[in-house]
Amino acid sequence: MLITSKxxxxxxxxxxxLNKKYSIEKGLFVIEGENLVEEAIKNNLLVELFVxxxxxxxxxxxxxxVTLDVMKSMSDLKSTPRLLGVAKIKNDNKIGSKILIxxxxxxxxxxxxxIRNSVAFDIDTIIFSNDSVSPYNEKVLRSTGGMIxxxxxxxxxxxxxxxxxxxxxxxxxxxxLKSSISLEKLEKTREFAIIFGNEGNxxxxxxxxxxxxxxxxxxxxxxxxxxxxxxxxxxLYYLYYFCSSYFSxxxxxxxxxxxxxxxxxxxxxxxxxxxxCRIFKIMAKIWCDTINRFTTRHDSII
Numbered sequence: 001m002l003i004t005s006k007x008x009x010x011x012x013x014x015x016x017x018l019n020k021k022y023s024i025e026k027g028l029f030v031i032e033g034e035n036l037v038e039e040a041i042k043n044n045l046l047v048e049l050f051v052x053x054x055x056x057x058x059x060x061x062x063x064x065x066v067t068l069d070v071m072k073s074m075s076d077l078k079s080t081p082r083l084l085g086v087a088k089i090k091n092d093n094k095i096g097s098k099i100l101i102x103x104x105x106x107x108x109x110x111x112x113x114x115i116r117n118s119v120a121f122d123i124d125t126i127i128f129s130n131d132s133v134s135p136y137n138e139k140v141l142r143s144t145g146g147m148i149x150x151x152x153x154x155x156x157x158x159x160x161x162x163x164x165x166x167x168x169x170x171x172x173x174x175x176x177l178k179s180s181i182s183l184e185k186l187e188k189t190r191e192f193a194i195i196f197g198n199e200g201n202x203x204x205x206x207x208x209x210x211x212x213x214x215x216x217x218x219x220x221x222x223x224x225x226x227x228x229x230x231x232x233x234x235x236l237y238y239l240y241y242f243c244s245s246y247f248s249x250x251x252x253x254x255x256x257x258x259x260x261x262x263x264x265x266x267x268x269x270x271x272x273x274x275x276x277c278r279i280f281k282i283m284a285k286i287w288c289d290t291i292n293r294f295t296t297r298h299d300s301i302i
Contacts, residue, residue: 002053003066006073010048011066014074014086020134024155027089029136030074032081039146040087048086050074055082076138089136092152096124097170097191100236101158103207104198105132105228112143113229114196119147121236126151129158158195162210165193174203174211175235177225182218183238194235199228 003011014030016022023029028047031040040046041059049063052071057063072080100123105111111133118126128135135153154161162172170191195211197203208214217226217234226234 001064003050003064003070006070008070010064011070011074014048014050014084017086018076018138020137023134023136024089027091028086029089029141030076030138031085031087031141032075032077032083032138033142034083035146036087036141036148037083037085039149040085043149045088045090045149046085047088050084052080052082057083087149090149090152093154094125094152095127095154095161095165096152098123098239099125099127099165099170099193100232101127101129101162101193101195102132103129103158103195103203104201105129105196107199107228108133108137108139109143110199110227110229111135111137112140112145114232115140115144115151115153116147117229117233117236119150121233121240123236124152126153127158127161128153128155130156158207159210162193162195162207166210166212171212172210174208174214175216175231176202176208176214177216179214179216181213181215183215183235184218186213186215186238186242188242192239194239196228196232 005011017026017028017030031037037046037049037059041061046061049057049059049061050066050071051057051063053065053067066074068080071084074084075081100114100118102111102114105114105128111128115126115135126135132155133140135148135155141148166172170193171187171189172193172195173186174195175197195203195207197207215235217231219226
């Protein structure tokens with residue numbers, strides 16, 4: 001079907017979804033470009049697809065063709081996309097055990113990068129505070145590289161959600177340049193919630209007060225701070241490597257310990273056996289000497 005009017009009801013509905021509040025209410029969001037459309041199809045979350053007139057669509061899904069003017073009216077991009085879709089927001093509000101929390105993060109590029117970092121380093125839940133940028137913002141979506149469909153995202157009151165997390169005995173870790181604890185001293189754990197704050201102000205004081213531990217990234221004193229997207233990459237990589245390798249290390253260490261202890265026991269036994277052999281050798285020599293002296297004396301008497 002070819003849609004030529006910007007006043008078409010379906011087209012107007014798509015435009016309304018560009019509004020954060022309306023998008024959340026409807027549980028739908030707009031995606032633009034081949035990458036996002038392809039990821040939505042892979043995850044069975046694509047609801048509608050609009051294809052620019054004279055562009056060949058290679059996806060085996062239903063779609064409508066629209067004119068250039070119609071496509072421009074639905075898009076937030078400077079350059080008109082050839083594909084534009086509507087996707088479902090995942091309604092999985094279950095909080096996992098490896099959680100990232102964003103407190104007032106406003107920059108769409110940073111938010112998108114953080115989502116991508118989170119998927120790369122095995123975070124299973126991302127929580128956006130109510131005052132953070134919408135994860136379904138067009139610029140955020142482009143920065144995710146399609147990873148928006150590969151993680152569980154929750155938007156809400158983070159104070160209440162942190163309380164819920166703490167009730168499950170999951171450690172809550174804050175981040176702050178003022179902390180005296182460096183990342184390398186972070187206690188080992190498989191379950192955690194890590195909080196990152198606003199680009200300019202960091203994590204709010206009332207949120208930091210809820211944390212079990214607060215860490216910082218050690219860096220050259222000439223550098224005052226890092227971009228929040230970069231900071232998340234460093235810390236999440238450390239947590240990913242640290243947590244997964246720690247338990248593997250314990251297993252290897254236990255095996256090595258058994259080998260060392262076993263070797264020590266065997267060595268001790270060998271030493272003990274060697275001592276007994278030497279004692280036996282001495283006793284045998286004494287016995288032989290005694291018999292020789294007795295025999296010599298007996299021969300003399302005869």
